[in-house]
Amino acid sequence: MAQGKKRGDKGSALVVGAGIAGMQSALLLAETGTKVFLLEQGPAIGGYFPLLDKTFPTNSCGVCFMSPTPPAFCPIYECHLHDHIELLPYSEVVGVEGEGGDFKVTVVRKPRFVDPKRCTLCEACIKVCPVEVEREFGGGLEKRKAIYLPYPQAIPHSLVIDPKTCTRCGECVKVCNPGAIDLDMKEEEEEIEVGAILLGFGFEPFIAQRKGEYGFGRYENVMTSIQFERLLSTSSPTQGLPIRISDGKKMERIAFIQCVGSRDPSCGQDHCSTICCMYATKQAMIAKDRSPNLGVTFFYMDIRPMGKDYERYYERAKTEYGIEYVRSAISSIKELRQTKNLLITYVKEDGTFEEREYDAVVLSLGFTPPQTIKDLAKKMGLQLTPQGFCQTDEFNPAQTSVNGIFVGGAFRGPRDIPETVVEGSSAAAIAASFLSPNRLPQSPKEYPMEGALGEEIPKIGVFICHCGEELKKNLSLFDLILGTKLLREVILVEEVGLACLPEDLDLIKKRIGEQGLNRIVLAGCSHREIRGAMEEMAKGMGFNPYLIEYANIREQCAFVHENYPKLATEKAMALIRMAVERARRSQPIQKGKQKIDKKGLVIGGGLAGMTASLQLAQQGYEVHLVEKEKELGGNLKESFYTLRGSNPRELLEQLTKQVGNHDSIHLYYEAEVIGFEKNNGHYRTKIRHQNVGDSTLREEKILDHGVLILATGGKEITPKEYLYGEDSRVITQRQLEKMIHLEDEGLKDVHSMVMIQCVGSRDEEHPYCSRICCGHAVKNALKLKETFPDMNIYVLYRDVRTYGFYETYYHQARGKGVIFIRYDLENKPQVALQDGRFRVSLFDPAMNSPITLSADCVVLSTGVEPNDHRELAKICDVDLNPDGFFMEANPKSAPLDSVDRGKFFCGLCHSPNFIEDVISQGNAVAARGAALLSKEAVEEKAYLAYVIKRLCCGCGLCVTVCPYGARVINEEEGKAEVIGSLCQGCGSCVIACRNAASQQRNFEKELNLAALDAVID
Amino acid sequence: MADFEPRIVAFLCHWCTYTGADLAGTTRQQYPPNIRIIHLMCSGAVDSIYVLKALIDGADGVLIGGCHPGDCHYQTGNYKARRRVAILKGILEQMGFTEHRIWLKWISASEGKLFADTVTKMVDDLKKMGPNPMKQLWNA
């Protein structure tokens, strides 16, 4: 069976797992010119992502923003399209040999039994297949056949046969017209040579049956969050409405049970799954959008929305949507005989029991690492954490225990999408640096010169593809051909069978030569399907690909009007007419190129800025690093140890040394940005900085660069309450950390210490969670308990947000006797002085009564706020969010990018984060930056806007509407101009222009109107 | 008027709704063939002229499809479309059309079903509304 094919080289990379992290790594590496093999064990790539209709906190999808070259399709599709990415779906790694820089990976490609090239998705086979089983996608809410499409947009876009359930009856083979099915397909083994391996596996949901007390599998209306997610999708059996599948009853009241398989050492899951609070809140909101009278209750321990803008989302869920959150522990769930409703008994915070009835219960499942991973990890020699996730070094988060193998995303621990995107990018950066000595430049494909086809009178050839007889079922090809022949400037009409296959492409090529065609119309499937093959064929013969028009008579005609053959044919005719009219007017497009300045400018020399600079420099780019202080380090200078036990002092020392010594990094101290300009293809920034030789001299300098990275940091909020500043024994966590580190004498006399959480977070002035303070408090408390086991430590909290593996430390702290007491925003603790000691009074909800603690020291867990960036934001033309952090192009999928290509953010100026996440961000922006810098020139988009100067009056409307700053007024001429490298081709300016001076290539107004004319009569 | 078949012109954005319409096709969601789709890059690139011309030339309805708010691939194109359509509706009323002949819908690339349902519903509604009054003028 082994076929012994051998491919790849030492400069290429293998990405295992094609979920969000894997796709992100693959796309970025591919953009920097690395050949990437993207392997996925399932039959389609995408991971869990296709299950999600909407994502938090935007309640939209937006995953298309993930691509390094926006605008783009969904990353699943972009991976499929990318020249440097080779997909290996339905494959498994069975062996890894060699070492970092030179791996030999044995891959088994499982048989699909359907040839994706021939399958036209006519689904005739599905109709005849006698085997029906539960559909994995969506947690088994629906059924599928043994031959099936994993999900509608699946890539590869073809059916697959599940060998476990297939009975080999052969019915499908009989009905398959294109002959795509081969039940005797065998496994194939091949060896791939790569320099680096990236692990992008996702998570697996906890198996709900393991918490038998919740009744999943026994009670029909207890569902998992995966199933509920599917139910809410508009393509679900209930069309997204919250209706019980079991009996079709509309849900009136539902309950979410949080932390099922999370924070639960009894089932071996002691970590917090991090994202369940948010995804469940999202599901609840969507369900309420669909069915406004739905009552929703959450049963939870702590709510943990600690990502950027998540707190606001949670507040909205409570206030705007009226979702009820009940802090409690579930005591039992019972199914009621008649109604099949569920009766939940729970213990409230104060110890009292209550009972409530619900139509359905959703279990918010936690996450585990993929079960299949253990084997693979062993083969690769990877170290895993006790929970089975990938072990990494805290300060090198993308590096696994094996040289040359990198990791990002959920295999390191449960994460939300933005973090996964960041880590996928970060892994790509490290891998790119690792590969850079071995990387062979991927030489761009050479194509023959193109003729001057645009000038000539159009000679249009129309090819009508019947898609392996499929279209003949509903359309009369005869009529279409007859009708098309009558159209103007059409000199050839021909029927083809499968235009996507080489035979037919060759035929088209031949006809172009024979007949001297200079415009082509392809009537058949959607241009999204066929465009790649057609364009490749055209370019190969020097035919400008923009002279090909497509008439979508399959997806948007034959497939959707099966009951109206006559009308469908009429419609198809109209579509062909439109394509011909467009073709008559279309012009060849030569895509322009803008040279880019292969340098980066990093503003801010803290941890994030240094990491980003170093990473860019290691990939071979020159970097200017601008720091406002006299020395590098920023907040890292104030950090002495971490929760996980690493030493930030060493990190600081090592980084400053590396950055200081690197030849390609130019440092500017005590520097400020005073000017910023966008020029064709690059930026020009003016700074004022300290002269190195003469300390009294301020110097101005102009820096040219292609990428701008803002890493301007944040700071601890200065508390305004709890006697801070009035009594020196009221300190912040940071001050405490320093005291512990310096072994301050004063600590010895502290018998009782009270820590107050959320000081300057989650309040009116700072309506966000600062994310790191709970971990900070636990860290200091644990450290203190080590040295002073008898010290009484109280932590007053609102929610403990020790997400992910930090949860285990929280657990530890409790075990060591640290006492956690909850308070509400309405009932903040009061700190008063009495006889030289503090009296901290608050209301203890567990005892349902007020209590008073005396303390020798009060420690405030203060939040993080960004430095004041208003001036800088204005100069550099980037946006700030209401909290003063930089605003990203898309909070989900482009978390570190600004709307303008080439500007990025990382570190505390983006959001509060722990050291390891800041390092990931620093690496990630370097990867995104390198994706731009690695090119000699940026290729312009095809459908650029242009200005007919004669008509332009220089009013500047187009400048105002352009979202990309790609429009300027040429002051000399008094006319508008387009900056090609920035224009993305949205067409906004075309509409804004009152004189029709603004036009867009191949979407000219005239052309659109002609198309309109063609379809209307 | 029983056999009145309305004609709809649709302007769909490249990234979301057009792709959604394709998905309706690959998943075989059936809808009536009364619609003609014109492909544009963004819903923000739908000029009012296109809509007016379509109606004046006798189309019974115009559908504009774009990405959901926040998802426009060009940041704000769909918001521009939303404002433009709001104004257009006012103008149409003055011209004697009802505003219900223009539909602006957010349909994502994964909402093939929603696309099919939208078209079906639109055709039904337009049937009730009757033909474009302009057409009678033409015929008169």
Ligand code: FES
């Ligand atoms: S790209 Fe879809 S609406 Fe703008």
